[in-house]
Amino acid sequence: GAxxxxxxxxVICKSGTxxxxxxxxxxxxxxxxxxxxxxxxxxLMLMATSNEGSKATYEQGVEKDKFLINHASLTLSTLTVTxxxxxxxxxxxxxxxxxxxxxxxxxxxxGDGTRLSIL
Amino acid sequence: xxxxxxSPQFLSIQEGENLTVYCxxxxxxxxxxxYRQEPGExxxxxxxxxxxxxxxxxxRLTFQFGDxxxxxxxxxxxxxxxxxxxxxxxxxxxxxxxxxxxxxxxLLTVNP
Numbered sequence: 001g002a003x004x005x006x007x008x009x010x011v012i013c014k015s016g017t018x019x020x021x022x023x024x025x026x027x028x029x030x031x032x033x034x035x036x037x038x039x040x041x042x043x044l045m046l047m048a049t050s051n052e053g054s055k056a057t058y059e060q061g062v063e064k065d066k067f068l069i070n071h072a073s074l075t076l077s078t079l080t081v082t083x084x085x086x087x088x089x090x091x092x093x094x095x096x097x098x099x100x101x102x103x104x105x106x107x108x109x110x111g112d113g114t115r116l117s118i119l
Numbered sequence: 120x121x122x123x124x125x126s127p128q129f130l131s132i133q134e135g136e137n138l139t140v141y142c143x144x145x146x147x148x149x150x151x152x153x154y155r156q157e158p159g160e161x162x163x164x165x166x167x168x169x170x171x172x173x174x175x176x177x178x179r180l181t182f183q184f185g186d187x188x189x190x191x192x193x194x195x196x197x198x199x200x201x202x203x204x205x206x207x208x209x210x211x212x213x214x215x216x217x218x219x220x221x222x223x224x225x226l227l228t229v230n231p
Contacts (some may be wrong), residue, residue, distance in 0.1 A: 006161070012197040032217060043207060044162070093161050096218060107152075108219060110161030 002028050004096050010011030014119055015086060021079045021114045023094030029074035029092060030096035035067070038091040050077050084118045091115050121146040123208055123222035131228040135197055140225040142208035143190045149211055151191045152219070153182055156205040165193075198229045 003026040007026075011019050023033055032051050036044040050056040050071035058064045066088075068080040077096075081088055095108035124143045131137055142151065150169040154162035166175050168184035168191060175182045179202075181194040195202055205224045212218040 004161075009159075034218070041205075041224075041226060043221040046212065046218060046220070049218060061225070107164055107167070110154075110163070112161045113159065115159070 002067045002096075002107075002109040004030075004094065004109045004111040005104060006094055006114055008114060009112060010115045010117075012119065013084065016083055017118075019081045019116060021081075021092055021094070021116075023077045023079070023111055025075045025096040028096075028109075030077070030098065030099060031074065032097045033071055033077035034095045034097070035069060035077075035079050036095070038093060038113070040091075045089065047079075051076065055105045057102070073106055084116070086118045089116055095105045121148070121210065121213065121220055122181075123210060123220060125206075125208060125222035125225050127225060128223065129226050129228075131230065132198055134199060134229055134230075137194070137196050138198055138227070139192055139194045139206050140206055140227070141190065141192050142222055144210070144216060145189065147188050149188070149216070151184060151188075152203070152209045153193055154207045156207060156224070162207055195227075198227075200229045200231050201230050203227060 005024045007022045035047045039045050046059050047062045048056045048058045050069045051072050052071050056069035071077040091113050093113040095110045097108045126141050151169045153165045156162040166182045171186045173184045179196045183192045205226050207224045209219045209221045212220040225228045
């Protein structure tokens with residue numbers, strides 16, 4: 001089955017640090033990748049959608065300058081949390097799909113998430 | 120706004136019991152998906168239902184899509200400790216057919 005690798009799995013860093021999270025599709029080309037945020041015992045909240053080679057589309061209320069997304073290739077998307085603060089601590093999950101908007105319900109394949117803790 | 124309401128929020132049962140969890144909305148969905156998520160991991164897709172009234176079975180799990188495509192249920196027969204996890208339902212977000220909106224999930228604990 002389709003495999004999505006997310007790295008690192010856990011990050012602990014000081015307030016003010018910028019943190020980069022990588023999401024890779026290992027055995028398929030992901031035209032679209034999604035970034036979610038999940039608080040403890042809560043649901044996944046979609047932050048942004050990125051299509052390879054174009055700018056990410058952010059959901060309402062998500063600061064694009066705070067959460068920088070790059071999707072430079074069909075197998076890699078990165079999320080950079082800039083100048084992270086304790087309130088940014090959360091579980092960040094990426095998913096990847098072969099769908100490029102409007103082409104129907106292709107399944108999303110999820111990474112195992114990154115636990116970000118800002119001290 | 121399309122909201123998916125899941126109930127119960129928490130469920131703790133003994134091994135061997137049966138259970139049903141629900142996913143309800145006031146909106147019509149073209150399809151719904153069910154995922155299971157274990158602590159510290161990403162969600163894993165269990166099933167996608169697309170036709171009103173559809174019933175799908177996955178071993179001891181039975182999924183049903185409501186006739187009006189506004190609700191879905193997941194029934195587990197003879198639950199096992201390995202079924203423990205957060206069960207999430209998800210559907211297309213707004214008019215998009217590739218973005219997903221998730222319910223808040225049912226956290227199931229099956230005790231040995």
